[in-house]
Amino acid sequence: MAAHYQETGVRSFKGNPFIEALPVLEERKEQFLTELSHYPPRPTIKDRQAGDVSRIMELSILNDIVHPFPEFQKAGLALATIIRQSYIGRNPLTVIDRQRRHAMASHQGATGSGVPFPRDWTSSARGHLIMGISGMGKTTFATTFLMRYPQVIAHTCYQGSNLVCHQVVFVVLRVPHDATLRSLCVQFFEEIDKALGTNYVRQARSVHQIAPMVALMNHVATAVSLGFLVIDVARQLSWPVRVNYLGRLTLGNLLS
Template sequence: MRARTDTLYISIPATYRPTGVSDFDGNPFIEALPPMEESKNAILSRLQNYPLTPTKSELKKGEIIRAAELGRIRTLVYPFAEYQRAGMNLTLNIREAYVARNPLNPVDMQRRLAIASGDGEFAIPNNWVSTAKGQTLIGISGSGKTTFATAFSLPYQIVIEHREYKGKPLVCRQIPWVNLRMAHDATLKSLCLQFFEVVDGILGNTNFYRQARSVSGIARMSLLMAHVATVASVGVIFVDELQNLKAAKGGNAVFVLNLFSEIIERAGVTLVIAGTPALETVVSQNVRNLRKLGSGGDSHFVQMKYGDIEFNSFCETYWDYQFVAKPLKLSDDIKRAWFDASGGNPAFTALAFMLAQRNEIGGRETVDRAAFERVARYDMASLQPAIAALLSGDPAALAVFDDLLSGAEPLRSLIAWKGGTDQPTAKEEEFQELEKQEPVEERKPQRKKPAKPVIPKKEKEEAKVTLPMEIPF
């Protein structure tokens, strides 16, 4: 079965551009990436997206046509201030991942050989140190973290075909960005298998997923992930909705954190994880891994507050997309009702605006306080417990915010909510270590060089697979 990816990856020939950064220049994997922005504002400009605003002639069109045009609002990407900081961190982190993995560096050639052995018998060179980072995006559902990651990653969702660099052969393929997403109560093994499945789906001519399915232990799986990440020259693995991972909810969270540590240390891949505030509790269980997962910066996406600059600017931006026949000017009275209907959550705020217009088109043809009050009372009634938690600002209420959303099934797709009742399409298996449900002790800090994994003899035999040094075109 091939993975479904949100975006179609296209293959492009490598074009090498000097970056002006001493650590980056001379590294074909970095020079072949899309050009870096020159300023933080340029990052925001790339992330934002403003569809065409309705014209006077469009406001004269029929009711159904105008109601259908409301879908245009879904493509609007408002550039929150946090996008600037998170975007700069990610711009650097995706490149930092490749600094120690320069394919022209003899030390990294030794590392690649060690990983290609597939059984851990060859040690990674002592003088090879990963430069990959860990980055976290934390926020309640609808706060904009997934929208940010999607907008940022678009230029990087490509396959770069290398043939030669400065007159010397360099035949390999490079995947700068891999997207993974956790369904509700997904297993750690399903997360790993999803990685192979997605890579197969991107490349189209590999069978890593089939080979990985026979692996039943975490140590062997981490080796296979490091191998595939190396031969596919993966830069970033983005894991969304990580709080849904079943193993992360109990005493086995340390297995999850240790696996992520291996991805950063051994594979040299930058790991970006996104989730709700519940994820912070999991990550903080292990100080060593907490340091690694935050080495590339933490970003917190918070709800907007009534009267602040961001909320006013957000409302003014969306207000330009009125498809009612009698649009009004945005007043404080309207903004107050709008905020009360949404709690300052970006996704709820956009949803309330769309629903208010859908109700009024063909009726009063105007969006005002009454329109938002009607939306809150009827259209978004199932969201009211969650909105009440937002309006209260009570940490205890916000801690169960996603649980409150689980009862809003009719609106989940509209707010792009990915928690709650998403179910795997097939029975999810788990690693042997986790199925035993034995107490887990935190792994002690080790030396800087990644340690050689200990793989049980039985697991070596059952999962002996042969993987290529390079991926065929």
């Protein structure tokens, strides 16, 4: 999707193309519920008079119903805030962010050689945890919420300044069946490649340890201006993995 910029009305978002290219913010909190809801058309008299088999087949439409719980309003507001807040510290038009990107691209910022990493830069990315019993609608909420956002935004020019880049707004990861962190990390690169047509996964599969793979994720997340990372069904990971490693994969850590 080509970028179309709109002012948000929020002072801290002003002049940031990555934020102004996102969908317009809701004006009222109640809109998070109405926009997440989905109800299929009511059955007509003709539908009710159809044969038994046809009516049984029509029952599958019940799977399309999305009835938002009141908790969805709070979660929707939190996610809308997190997506935008993650870009506050990564305005591509600022000198400090350009210096950060050059340092990350050189792979030398942390060693003190090449382009130095700006000491004054701090990540504005945050995390959010949604917990609940199986079947209460966590995945449905996340899927429905993200449908409002384009996954990739193509920038070419912003207010007369050249800005040629792709912005990956979100990536959704689902814990694989083997429940290993390595498979989850590889899936990250696969999803980026699927969205952009790149081939990061080839490099990722040549890495056999978690620490350098997470470092590579850091570089890729910076290169594609990732806004939001969703990890679904985290409970499938073993408890030691959840405690010791999952925190490394939050966007705040990937962009630190």
